Amino acid sequence: MDFDFLPKLPKSDLDDRTFKDLVDECILRIPRYCPEWTNYNPSDPGITLIELFAWLTDQMLLRFNQVPRRNYVAFLELLGVRLQAPVPAQTDLTFYLSAALPEPYTIPSGVEIATVRTETEQAIVFSTNQPLVIGKPSIRHFLTAQTVEDTPQMLRDRFTNLWTLRPDGEWMGRELAFFDEQPQSGNCFYLVFDPEDECEGNVLAVKFKGEVATSTGINPDAPPRRWEAWNGAYWQPVLLQEADDGTKGFSFSEFARTGSNPLQSGDVVLHLPQRWPVSHFLTYQGRWLRCVYSHIDPTQPGYSSSPRIVSLSARAIGGTVLASQCEQIRNELLGESEGTPGQTFQLQGVPVLTRREDEYILVSPPGALPQIWTEVNDFADSGPQDLHYTIDSRTGMVQFGPLIREPAQLQQQTQLRARTQMQNLVSDRLLNASARPEEVRSLERQYGAVPPKGSAIRMVAYRTGGGRKGNVQRGTITIPKSAVPYVARVINHTPARNGADAESLEDAVIRVPAML
Template identity: 60%
Template sequence: MADDDVKFEFLPSLPKDNLDDRTFEDLVAECILRIPRYCPEWTDYNPTDPGITLIELFSWLTDQMLLRFNKVPRRNYITFLELLGIRLQPPASAITELTFYITEPDNFPYRIPANTEVGTERTANEEAIIFSTDRDLLIGKPSIRYFLSARTSEESPRVLRDTVTHQWTRQDNGEWGGSEQTLFDEQPEPGNSFYLVCEPDQPLDGNVLTITFSGLAATPTGIDPDQPPRSWEAWDGQKWQPVLLKEADDLTKGFSFNRLREAGDNPIQAADIVLHLPLSWPVTVFTGYEGRWLRCRFTEPEAGQPGYVNSPRITSLKVNAVGGTVSASHSRVVREELLGNSEGIPGQTFQLANAPILKRRDDEYIIITPLGGIPQNWQEVQDFADSNPEDRHYTIDSLTGKIQFGPLIQEPSRLVKATQDRAGVTPLPVLGNYPIERANTADGPNERQYGSIPPRGAQIRMRQYRSGGGREGNVERQTLTVLKSAIPYITRVVNYQPARGGADAESLQQAVLRVPKMLRTRDRAVTREDFETLTLDAARGSIAQALCIPPTSSGEAGTVTILVVPAANTEEIEQANGLAPEKFELGTELEERIRNYLDERKLLGVQVRLRSASYVGASVQTQIGLEPFYNNSQAQEILRRQLEVILYRFLNPITGGMEGKGWPFGRPVYVSDIIALIQKVPGVRYIGPVLLYEINSTQQGWQRNPEPVPMIDPGDRGLICSWKDRRLRSGHVINFL
């Protein structure tokens, strides 16, 4: 009985009257009082009398029925949710970026079609995890239009010098070359930059480019070839994004041509730099120069890092496309699935072969072909509430893959007439063999058809849909390497970023938590809480926390700023490594998904600005005394790892805090928090000194404060995190007394 009752402690508790408040004792007493009236010859009311035993038995059964009568069982509660239109949300699909490398194709631009499938390696125990690309990837044929330089690196360059247009010539293969040219000033200073502007007529969004530089091997620059103080960036329309994936991709070694000089070939050396462009690389105009912009700038050398003493010199350069990057989601594409033939009756249902189903795109819909007729595209709707009898509508349950067509509903005539008046529609008398409306009395029931019925014998097929999602899609970097179908010119494929955002299907308990928020926001973003709730709904499973910040000045009026903490794979926490702040970067695809979702629900004129949260690192060093029976090396190693995992889990934006739901925004961490946490671990007898070290982000990277502090305050909008980095010494240190 108790298992069927719905008891959610987190919901408000209101006074509830019992529909029948009689107890077991009341029922027994009432039956005994009725004995003289209905059976006067029965005079023995002793508890040992068999009749009294039967009275107690039936009183107990009645008491159990009254108990259920006064409660709302789970089935009724679920029915209430169904009346509200609540559906359990299907699994969320993880997203990542796939980079394809190609040999030179016959024609440009080269197209890698959308829904190209790439998977992980299949093993004896695990099936391959499949991802499919979200859109077409076009790889263009780039060419340099301008070679410009500047003494300072500005966000929007205003003073540019064109030094090679009249000194270099452009060959048929796109190579620029001529007399020797400097890349920076003769006496280089940090901020010196040069710009490469590509022709705007080629599709280069997300392309992977190789830029071949030729220079003299005997021109020393004064830098350490393994640590060149320079950065490569591309303008994505809003900011300069880094495009050099790793130092190994720069074979020029910071334009020193060091590796080629050591080889001792010839005086003129050539080497490539591989750049991975942003997914959006628009055509931009700066100071009259139009094209797609790349720049390389001389950055401020770090401590102990030598800078450029002399400017690098080159004699030619050439650019080629060797691949491209495109967004992908954890899904398998199913095309042209035949569902069956229509029986011509209302409320027909069909079942897709694969479930759950991801959110449908514009090219994913049902096609119905009547007998001897022309195929028709039908439209998916959330429900049939606004569907008229002639509307070609259907619904899909994303969790189960069940498809339903319009039902025939009995309604009072007044309700039918009011619905028709609001819609301004006069229904047809008959649809197929089924009347749309049968009028009885003025208040009698009418039958109304919601949505059209596919004609009898019509073929029903799903043009295309995607099945997938779940936590298993949160794969690590460089694991998606298997192309599932042969595509010409592709040599290899890889994901340089881990896949994030996969979440399992919603449970009933989670749906109950969601309903009060849904009723409060009504799917509209007005208050701060609305924006935070809808941001979490925009990418369920992909976002761990969201904080809406009110405008701080009159200049920000009408702008809503939301700090977003993307979800990350917590396996590294369980491996005692923690999660570095770089794991919580807000990717382009996730930002676009949130922005599009909020744009449909915010007030007109409100601007939404999404930002990553700010983080402050925390490192703990302490000494632990164990119970005597744990005083052995094996037990100490196990307990050390357990304590490290507990600390990394506690000091974390996703799993941290006292409730384990993520470290709250603006909450400081105190030494007393660490002591209280460690005291709960079985086997710990006493705790020695606890030292808390703060780790802050600087222009040179993350730096650990050498002095311990009693408290680390991340600021009103900051979060605490912890991770292991041997060079930084950011990990937790547990010693045993």
């Protein structure tokens, strides 16, 4: 019996030598076993014998290849094993705003950004996994400490009674030194942001205003400090590159070279963690950011005096979100139901990535409301009323529930055994008795419901993609497939990772015993 609803796995030969391979192998062995044989022309009787036995061997291999491995693959099919689909590569995409916005701005999920298409390579498309909210961060506390600790224990509030908050979110006041007068390695200051502001994953520009002429004694191109954010588990570095520090370690040396005003401001651009929770340290609550004086390189000079500032503010200029190498397809019409069990339909985009909650099949019966059907791994636990279907992620084949019929003879033998156990009676006449029509029908079992005849079968949404080709280098994902409002540019600051091709049969052969 042919089970059409089982997955079809590719078969391969145990011995893939052809007739020509066998002839060539025999001829190569002649000098070793029969060196006096020197005529290898096709007209030689010895060559004719070689070709004859090669043909016989080829016929035996043809039969031999159909036995062991094919049986193994058949067992995998009976177990319902399917080859795993490709795994999409993932990376972080950073969106930079074209201008500051007065209110928080949300970039929806599913935004597609691609690599540059060339004459030899197609563009590789990445899609964002979740919405990105670019918020309006506001600084609530400015705290300093003499020593750096994972859990701050001694903090000094520098805003209270000294600085005032302007309506535009800028803190201003008299000149403030945030390290000791003679800075020591480990001196640090903390910026605590309002917990009500949703700014996880944002690109933050912290603006410091200080005096250009003040000498701090450091090398502006290699300032001895580090920026970190508390992600709930540890302090995570957030300064992507030294070029993002427009203050040059609070020395404002760039402004001094250009002869600008003595009092100037500079931005420090920080890439906040995508998980940046509200935390409590001592009596302070909010989202925590810190800058630590870390003079660990004796070849580089440290701070001879503490940097001083007169104002401080922060704004979001963009945000970072996780993206996967995939393209989304919506509202694909698969076809119309014939009302028969075991129907199959083919998705156009393959391979199909693991389905999300909003990716499912919608069945619209004639004259009735559409029905949302549920995907299952197999029909083993599906009853006749269960709205179930399966999808082979590798091939894109959609399968509805099959009807399984057992042979009448098997039914008769089953009934006979049951009656024998109950009545303790063996009857030759019962053995040869014909089954009643209703008993034959009882051995037909429907696994999963059948879409009514004439129903429109539609895949609401699914994603296709994956493979090692998605493991692209940093800075290559830059082309939006459609315009994103208020976004000036997009880039991946980290290379894409973890993309893998579809599982091969050899990999499945290794995986299945471990699974069992």
